[in-house]
Amino acid sequence: MPDLQSLGDNLQVGLEHYLTLSVMLFSIGTLGVIFRRNVLVMFMSVELMLTSVNISLVAFSRYLDDLNGHVLVLFVLAVAAAEAGVGLAILVEIFKKRDTVDVDEFRQLME
Amino acid sequence: MLIQFATVFVFLCLGLGFVVVSQVISHLIRPHNLHPAKQTVYECGEDAEGSPWIQFNVRFYLIALFFIVFDVEIIFMLPWAVAFNDMLKTLGAFAFWEMAFFITILALGLAYVWSKGDLEWVKGLQSRDLREVRPLSVLTSKDAAPHGRVKVSEHGG
Amino acid sequence: MNFTWSDAAYFGPEAVMGLTFLLCVLGDLVTRGRRHVVPFGTLLVGTAISLVLALLHPPVSSHAILGQMVVVDGFAHFFRLLFLGITFVTALLSWSSREIMGRDREHQGEFYALAAMLCFGMMVMAESADIVMLALSLEAVSITSYILAGFARFSFRSSEAALKYVLWGAVSSAVMLYGLSLFYGLTGATSYEGIRAGLSGGQGGMALLVAILFVMAGIGYKISAVPFHFWTPDVYEGAPAPVAAIFASGPKIAGFALMIRFFYVALVQDDSQGTLALLDDVQWPWVLAIISAATMTLGNMAAIRQNSVRRLLAYSSIAHVGYMLMGFVVLSANGLAAVLFYLFVYAIMTIGAFLVVVALNNRVSGEEIDDYAGLGFREPLVAAMMFLFLISLTGLPPTAGFIGKFYLFAAAGEAGLWWLAILGVLNSVVSLYYYMRIARAMYFTPPELSGRVGLAQAHLILLVVLAVPTLVLGVFWSPLKEFADQSLRMLLGGG
Numbered sequence: 001m002p003d004l005q006s007l008g009d010n011l012q013v014g015l016e017h018y019l020t021l022s023v024m025l026f027s028i029g030t031l032g033v034i035f036r037r038n039v040l041v042m043f044m045s046v047e048l049m050l051t052s053v054n055i056s057l058v059a060f061s062r063y064l065d066d067l068n069g070h071v072l073v074l075f076v077l078a079v080a081a082a083e084a085g086v087g088l089a090i091l092v093e094i095f096k097k098r099d100t101v102d103v104d105e106f107r108q109l110m111e
Numbered sequence: 112m113l114i115q116f117a118t119v120f121v122f123l124c125l126g127l128g129f130v131v132v133s134q135v136i137s138h139l140i141r142p143h144n145l146h147p148a149k150q151t152v153y154e155c156g157e158d159a160e161g162s163p164w165i166q167f168n169v170r171f172y173l174i175a176l177f178f179i180v181f182d183v184e185i186i187f188m189l190p191w192a193v194a195f196n197d198m199l200k201t202l203g204a205f206a207f208w209e210m211a212f213f214i215t216i217l218a219l220g221l222a223y224v225w226s227k228g229d230l231e232w233v234k235g236l237q238s239r240d241l242r243e244v245r246p247l248s249v250l251t252s253k254d255a256a257p258h259g260r261v262k263v264s265e266h267g268g
Numbered sequence: 269m270n271f272t273w274s275d276a277a278y279f280g281p282e283a284v285m286g287l288t289f290l291l292c293v294l295g296d297l298v299t300r301g302r303r304h305v306v307p308f309g310t311l312l313v314g315t316a317i318s319l320v321l322a323l324l325h326p327p328v329s330s331h332a333i334l335g336q337m338v339v340v341d342g343f344a345h346f347f348r349l350l351f352l353g354i355t356f357v358t359a360l361l362s363w364s365s366r367e368i369m370g371r372d373r374e375h376q377g378e379f380y381a382l383a384a385m386l387c388f389g390m391m392v393m394a395e396s397a398d399i400v401m402l403a404l405s406l407e408a409v410s411i412t413s414y415i416l417a418g419f420a421r422f423s424f425r426s427s428e429a430a431l432k433y434v435l436w437g438a439v440s441s442a443v444m445l446y447g448l449s450l451f452y453g454l455t456g457a458t459s460y461e462g463i464r465a466g467l468s469g470g471q472g473g474m475a476l477l478v479a480i481l482f483v484m485a486g487i488g489y490k491i492s493a494v495p496f497h498f499w500t501p502d503v504y505e506g507a508p509a510p511v512a513a514i515f516a517s518g519p520k521i522a523g524f525a526l527m528i529r530f531f532y533v534a535l536v537q538d539d540s541q542g543t544l545a546l547l548d549d550v551q552w553p554w555v556l557a558i559i560s561a562a563t564m565t566l567g568n569m570a571a572i573r574q575n576s577v578r579r580l581l582a583y584s585s586i587a588h589v590g591y592m593l594m595g596f597v598v599l600s601a602n603g604l605a606a607v608l609f610y611l612f613v614y615a616i617m618t619i620g621a622f623l624v625v626v627a628l629n630n631r632v633s634g635e636e637i638d639d640y641a642g643l644g645f646r647e648p649l650v651a652a653m654m655f656l657f658l659i660s661l662t663g664l665p666p667t668a669g670f671i672g673k674f675y676l677f678a679a680a681g682e683a684g685l686w687w688l689a690i691l692g693v694l695n696s697v698v699s700l701y702y703y704m705r706i707a708r709a710m711y712f713t714p715p716e717l718s719g720r721v722g723l724a725q726a727h728l729i730l731l732v733v734l735a736v737p738t739l740v741l742g743v744f745w746s747p748l749k750e751f752a753d754q755s756l757r758m759l760l761g762g763g
Contacts, residue, residue: 019453026446033439042435049442053449060453068458069449072400074186076445079407081183083441085176086414087434092172093418094427103435106428219293226297 018059025052039101043087050080177224184217275333278340280325281318281348282391288314289384296377304376311359311380315387319352330758332397336459339397339529346608346755347394347525351518354615355387357730358514361623364724366630367420367508379419383514386412390518394525397533398459399448402526406444406490409519410437416514417507429506436499437489444486450479451534460533467547468537477550483530484555490523493593494563497586501570504582509629512578513622516585517615524592524611528604529759536599538760544599553597557688560597564590564695571702575636580702581621584661587699588614591692595676598683601753601760606675608752613660613668613741620657620734624650627727637705642715650723651710653731658703660738663696668741675749 025048032045054073061069095101191198191210198206224230276283288310295306322345330341359380362368368379389408396402414437418430452458454475455466467476488496504512535552536544546553567587574580592614595607625635627650632639644651660669673696680689741748 029442030439033435039431039435043438046435046438046442049439050445053442053445056446056449057452060449060456064453064456066456068400069452072403072448072452072458074190075400075404077186078183079403079411079441081179082411083407083414083434083438085180086411087431087438088172088176090414090418090427090430090434093421094424094431097424097427106431216290219290219297223293223297226300 015059015063019056022052022056022059025049025055037102037104039091039103042103043084043091047080047084050076173229177229181217181221184213187213277325278327278331278333279338281322281352282388282395284314284318284321285352285384285388285391288318289381289388292377292381292384296381299377304373304380307377307380308359308363311384312356314384315352315356315359319349319356322348322352327758334401337398337401338392338395340395341758342755343525343529343759344391344395346751347521348391350521350612350615351387351390351394354514354518354521354619355383357619357734358510358518359383361513361619361626361727361730362510364630364726365508365510365626367423368510375419375421379416382412382416382419386416386514386518390522390525393522394529396526397461397529399451399463400458402530403441403445403448406486406526407441409522410441410490413437413515413519416511417503419511420508423506425506426508429503432499432506433503440486440489440496443482447479447482447484447486450475450482454479460530463534464537464547467535480535480550480552481555484552484559487523487527487530488559491520491527491589492586493559493589494566494586497563497567497589500586501574501579501582504585505576505578509578509622509626512582513619513626516581516618516622520585520589521611521615524596524607528596528607531596532604532759544601544760546599553599556593556597557685560590560593561688561691562590563587563593564692568695568698568702571699574702575638577635577637577640577706578625580637580706581618581625584699584703585618587695588618588661590695591673591676594680594685594688594692597688598679598685600679600683601756602675602682603679604756604760605749605752606672606679608755609675609745609749610672612748612752613672613738616734616737616741617657617660617667617669620653620731620738621661623727623731623734624654624657627723627731628721631721631723637709638713640706640709641713642710643721644711646715646717646719647721647723649728650721650731653735654710655707656735656738658707660742662700662703664700666739666742668738668745671742671745 029045029048029052032048033042036042036045054076057069057073057076061067061073091101094106098105188210191206195206291310291314292307295310299306326345327340327342330339332339362379362383369376386409389405389412392401392405393409396405414430414434417433418427420426451463455463457463457466485496489499492500504515507515531552532544535547537547538544564587567583567585567590571580571583571587574583588610592607592610595603595610597603628640628643629635643654656667660667663669663673673692677689677692680686680692
């Protein structure tokens with residue numbers, strides 16, 4: 001039977017853990033944008049990237065004991081919502097005309 | 112402080128273990144006689160009609176878009192409300208008028224959406240593309256893809 | 269940190285533009301979207317008032333306002349005037365554009381509200397001195413741009429352009445925000461000055477390199493530098509032509525302004541002898557020099573292959589970003605002054621060239637180079653103006669483009685970056701070929717139809733208005749150069 005108390009004392013969740021999580025989310029988001037072809041999924045991946053930004057900002061803010069990071073997080077959230085709003089509105093517009101949300105179908109603007 | 116998370120972890124293991132064990136046991140002891148009727152969505156009552164992969168009306172998304180925009184603004188009001196008393200001491204009335212101005216801008220946006228008629232369900236029916244309001248049966252019979260999804264294709268990788 | 273009403277005195281032009289945006293929306297609302305002249309007039313009047321305010325109170329010293337998030341100085345003044353001018357001209361040229369009117373003119377009023385918002389965002393971009401304000405102003409400009417790109421709702425090409433723009437724009441801004449969060453983590457500050465103070469220890473290491481590269485990616489997207497340029501031709505081609513004229517000038521110039529302030533305040537130190545030095549051992553000027561070389565070369569190579577005038581101008585605008593980056597990487601006041609000078613000139617000649625596209629777009633269906641055949645015989649004035657803008661874009665005397673390029677190449681040579689300057693000259697020679705393809709079509713190909721094309725009177729007047737400074741600044745350029753030098757004085761210490 002391992003001693004749970006000492007295990008807990010030795011495993012502190014520190015700045016590195018949050019940053020690692022943030023980097024992982026950012027990478028997943030980037031890969032999602034690059035490899036998925038469904039525009040909705042691509043937008044979700046972008047949201048994932050923005051979430052990772054927020055995690056790292058909050059972690060830094062907490063670590064530095066400084067509130068400016070939190071302020072930036074609030075604005076990033078609002079901006080992400082606005083961006084998603086505009087993006088989805090444009091997508092709805094396109095979907096009405098083409099009945100698809102696959103980026104490979106949008107090839108009219110090519111050389 | 113991590114010791115509390117150890118408790119959570121134990122609960123997580125127990126919960127998952129319970130699901131796995133009960134599934135395995137029921138798989139072992141239940142009788143196996145298959146019948147087509149058992150494969151339907153509802154084993155009793157009406158036969159299911161069409162596919163569950165139907166397309167939601169695009170106007171749900173429009174309403175959702177308006178909601179997101181106004182919903183997110185709350186995150187600016189919460190910190191303002193919490194710190195309002197402190198701000199009154201340093202900034203005076205400016206603390207109040209600042210937020211009043213902000214809400215006025217939001218209200219202007221809402222009025223704009225309203226006057227353009229995008230909050231009304233019926234205007235959408237009249238002025239929008241007819242294909243949007245086609246009945247569900249059209250979507251689920253002919254131009255449906257194998258899984259009933261309407262060409263919302265998704266090739267991963 | 270304190271906010272007071274006295275800040276408003278320094279923030280006047282921006283406040284007026286913000287109010288103009290609200291009044292445009294309100295005007296459209298009150299007239300139920302039927303009388304477009306109301307928001308149009310509101311925008312013109314608002315821009316004019318803002319311009320007068322800016323001209324009446326040029327900043328005499330650097331002044332930080334709004335909780336040290338915005339700095340009003342000579343640099344901000346320069347860009348204020350430039351953006352207000354761009355907004356005024358593009359509003360005028362869009363009034364009689366077929367693509368902005370749409371089929372039923374239902375949404376034309378919204379265009380002017382968006383233009384006001386765009387101008388507001390661009391002015392704040394040039395003034396922001398804090399990464400919170402940087403992110404906010406950049407997004408204000410970006411989100412407005414996405415809507416403008418998809419403004420022609422009936423056109424699938426416009427919607428497609430907008431989708432590409434918003435998708436890659438969202439990715440690049442996420443990347444940039446990640447870079448900014450690293451800056452914050454490294455230095456514990458959000459203001460540019462704080463970041464400089466935090467970095468002066470000089471041990472950023474790998475994290476600083478990543479942070480700088482990520483921020484470069486975000487700004488590189490806005491100014492469409494290689495390898496973040498791929499959206500440019502698609503968006504310029506798909507978006508309505510007046511919007512393409514705005515994109516080629518406004519947000520791109522604002523991106524440069526933002527980049528100059530961020531890099532030169534946060535990442536460079538002035539050792540009080542007037543020479544600028546890097547804070548850390550991360551050699552970002554070299555990265556940017558390579559980006560500059562790649563941008564001008566790829567932009568020009570791709571432009572050669574284009575048949576569509578709009579795509580050609582899009583690639584040419586990419587190439588010009590390459591030239592301007594040349595002045596940015598040399599870390600000297602001369603280089604920056606050359607960039608400012610060129611940005612001013614570039615705005616005039618690019619809007620001029622796009623104005624010809626807008627004017628013809630109303631009457632002629634195609635936008636291939638062949639569609640411009642015989643324009644010199646059918647519309648001598650328009651063809652002559654186009655020829656002038658093309659000469660200026662190539663960088664031949666006696667036009668403003670020549671002087672601008674001369675300063676840029678001289679600044680690069682002065683800093684010992686001879687290879688970059690020579691590459692720039694070679695690229696200019698290449699660009700002569702594809703600009704002259706348009707000129708050849710206009711003057712040496714017989715027209716299929718004869719008679720006048722019949723263009724809008726307003727467009728012709730505006731063309732002449734833009735052509736005059738293109739020529740005048742080519743022979744009498746010292747006032748603008750002095751203005752650019754003076755604008756930088758407060759930014760680079762000693763203000």
